[in-house]
Amino acid sequence: MSALPGSPEAAATTGLDDSQVLPAPIDLPPLTEQARIEARQIIARYPVARSALLPMLHLVQSYQGYVSPEGVALCAEELGLTKAEVGAVATFYTMYKRRPTGRHLVSVCTNTLCAVLGGQRIMDALSADLGVHHDETAADGSITLEHAECLAACDYAPVVTVDYEFYDQQDVESARALVAALRQGEKPHPTRGAPLTDFRGVSRQLAGFSQHADEAAAATAVDAPGDYEPTLRGLRLAAERGESAPPMRGPEAEPADAGEPRETVRPAGSTGETPGQEAADARVAAADTPAEKAGAAGAHPDAPEPAGRRLPDGREGTDTPAGREPGTGGQGPDGPSRTIEGRGPSRRR
Incomplete structure (x- = not known):
């Protein structure tokens, strides 16, 4: 693996990042078939194979003393990942060494x-x-x-x-x-x-x-x-003084009237309304505040359709007047148009 020109500290490599790319030591022990078997044992512990990558990198270090290029390749092969994906993980955590370690x-x-x-x-x-x-x-x-x-x-x-x-x-x-x-x-x-x-x-x-x-x-x-002793000192002092933490409070019971009224769940069907209308009536009746009541009424199936916006010239609608579209700079399709505020003629299509 060689460093890519211009990378930080000349460190970006394909699959394994390092501040100095060193050749493998002459006495580096190989990753044996036993290492591959143990890697597969690790993979079998997880429902998603990729989750095994972290302990597999420790396994490589246990054989070779660091995460070697050979170790990156083994992890990639067994997990179906690219070397770059394995290297991205190996270079993120400081517990994974990128060059041979001492004893x-x-x-x-x-x-x-x-x-x-x-x-x-x-x-x-x-x-x-x-x-x-x-x-x-x-x-x-x-x-x-x-x-x-x-x-x-x-x-x-x-x-x-x-x-x-x-x-x-x-x-x-x-x-x-x-x-x-x-x-x-x-x-x-x-x-x-x-x-x-x-x-x-x-x-x-x-x-x-x-x-x-x-x-x-x-x-x-x-x-x-x-x-x-330093960690247990506080515990021992508390025992000597008869001190203890206050009891933990249990979960608070929910209010008895929590949730929607029963009628909104099982409409009776005796009012001549549809189940949806009957449930909506119950929501309006159960509202506690004016804001909740207004919201429930607005969502009622019988609520009138919202009226269109009334324009200054008395028309109703939501059309954007010609020349008012964003970015038109006051120019309509047929040339300059007067503004609505000026009660000029309107163009509708």
Whole structure:
């Protein structure tokens, strides 16, 4: 895939957008027949096949570490889409990577609260240590670094995630120590949540498949301990003080006279009128306000036809006088005409 001339950041490509089009890594594992089988298993979960695209893109990342051109082609083939349609989705969401990632994805929140408490300083320090900028991978292939707009954990700020697992209340030194351990092959336990695996493993989990070797390992991940004190603090204080939320109100009962009168639904047929006329009479009688009564009377089958507009010269009708049509500039079909206001002769056809 090559960039189209003049595109933003030279980035528009057919099927996959990127700020820099890179050749596939030499050691990129192929998408095997097993990957295609699993893609079809994902499709079978949805009543509309196209809905399977998002988890299928995670599946591609679990095999190759990013949404590769080969992965775009596989998704397009299985879903009956064009590569451009698949690429449009893959380039919209930041969780889909457009170039090969490292073993771990480190995300640093730099949004308002985290930034104020040191998130940007953490990002700058890690960038200097790794020799990379946003969305770039260290030379040894260990870490891909990115800044995140918000990791939805403001009560734990500043926050860093590794493969989407949380490492809370970080500072520059603790974040540098975390990344150093990751580069040495260690997997420090997250502050809360499942034990750390790697980027491809969590991508498989997001695709809807277990990333763990067996059920016991999966259960251990689910039951992993964590420090939830900031989130639970308000709940615990409320329990200590005997505070509780007010009871929720149930749905209000509808008024007994809601809806149209019974006569409008089942006309009696005893007044000598048609059912439509009888129902219309009932609507007029049931109207509560003058405006409602006028509206019901106007909609009555026996209501007189609206009179035509009375023109200043005493005629009735709705014809637009010659020369008054929009854009005619006062010129009728037979030349200039006098205005109605001047009570000049009128032309009717």
